[in-house]
Amino acid sequence: GENVEQHPSTLSVQEGDSAVIKCTYSDSASNYFPWYKQELGKRPQLIIDIRSNVGEKKDQRIAVTLNKTAKHFSLHITETQPEDSAVYFCAASRNYGQNFVFGPGTRLSVLP
Amino acid sequence: DAGVTQSPTHLIKTRGQQVTLRCSPKSGHDTVSWYQQALGQGPQFIFQYYEEEERQRGNFPDRFSGHQFPNYSSELNVNALLLGDSALYLCASRARTSGLVYEQYFGPGTRLTVT
Numbered sequence: 001g002e003n004v005e006q007h008p009s010t011l012s013v014q015e016g017d018s019a020v021i022k023c024t025y026s027d028s029a030s031n032y033f034p035w036y037k038q039e040l041g042k043r044p045q046l047i048i049d050i051r052s053n054v055g056e057k058k059d060q061r062i063a064v065t066l067n068k069t070a071k072h073f074s075l076h077i078t079e080t081q082p083e084d085s086a087v088y089f090c091a092a093s094r095n096y097g098q099n100f101v102f103g104p105g106t107r108l109s110v111l112p
Numbered sequence: 113d114a115g116v117t118q119s120p121t122h123l124i125k126t127r128g129q130q131v132t133l134r135c136s137p138k139s140g141h142d143t144v145s146w147y148q149q150a151l152g153q154g155p156q157f158i159f160q161y162y163e164e165e166e167r168q169r170g171n172f173p174d175r176f177s178g179h180q181f182p183n184y185s186s187e188l189n190v191n192a193l194l195l196g197d198s199a200l201y202l203c204a205s206r207a208r209t210s211g212l213v214y215e216q217y218f219g220p221g222t223r224l225t226v227t
Binding site: 034036042049091099100104 | 154160168214221
């Protein structure tokens with residue numbers, strides 16, 4: 001089955017710097033890759049997603065890139081703010097949104 | 113437009129007991145998935161329901177069972193609780209019949225503690 005790895009497990013950046021989180025997946029049939037942000041004690045919230053027919057997607061300060069050949073995808077956050085501090089999870093899915101396999105998460109801390 | 117709701121928010125049970133968790137999907141959604149999130153880990157897929165049937169199942173024992181009702185709401189049942197079942201149980205919904213919409217939205221979760 002699918003296996004998703006995520007790095008780094010923790011990431012600290014200064015406010016205003018950029019943050020990059022990388023994920024790799026094992027199942028070449030995966031075709032949908034969402035990213036979720038989970039603040040302490042709250043539900044995971046979808047922040048951006050990408051489909052396998054697209055190489056890059058951007059939404060304001062957040063962007064995601066996908067390399068199907070290498071089977072990895074990355075989350076890029078620019079101009080980080082303290083409210084970006086949270087745990088970020090990547091996920092991979094076959095059949096466009098069937099069961100998601102999540103990575104172990106990255107705890108991002110944005111230092112003022 | 114109500115989002116995904118879950119009840120109860122917190123639950124404390126004893127080993128060997130049984131528990132039922134409930135989920136109401138986001139308005140317009142017909143597919144419900146359940147996930148288990150242990151502390152410090154990513155959510156793990158338990159199963160997915162659509163048209164009142166279990167469509168996919170993750171690597172969880174038969175002690176975990178579910179149900180979906182005609183109004184698309186769902187229940188997760190766990191029998192013979194173990195200490196290791198302590199976790200946040202998340203429900204997620206999506207609209208399978210909406211063609212190209214793949215997004216899945218999570219509820220706030222039920223925190224289950226087994227003592």
